[in-house]
Amino acid sequence: MLSLLWLLLIGMVAGLLARLVVPGKDSMSLLATLVLGVAGSLVGGLLLGLLTGGLRDRGFGPAGLIGSVIGAVIVLLAYDRWTARRGALPRDRRV
Numbered sequence: 001m002l003s004l005l006w007l008l009l010i011g012m013v014a015g016l017l018a019r020l021v022v023p024g025k026d027s028m029s030l031l032a033t034l035v036l037g038v039a040g041s042l043v044g045g046l047l048l049g050l051l052t053g054g055l056r057d058r059g060f061g062p063a064g065l066i067g068s069v070i071g072a073v074i075v076l077l078a079y080d081r082w083t084a085r086r087g088a089l090p091r092d093r094r095v
Helices: 002-021 030-052 065-085
Strands: none
Touching (some): 002 065
């Protein structure tokens, strides 16, 4: 139970820090920021595990605060890139 609370707390801090680091306007709710941070923690844990070989030894797990922020920045940049492609239609194609 305590590890879940730590994951949520670290996720919230990582999500807030990632939103501060990445330029541009991100109109996200606190829940979306929390999800961003938790997803960043999982991505950061996966990347650190791949770099250090920890996936073989201890399996997959969430990262610490620094790894979570790095992962959250990666997730936020990917999200911004994905939503930019789904943007509004050009002026000549609007009805």
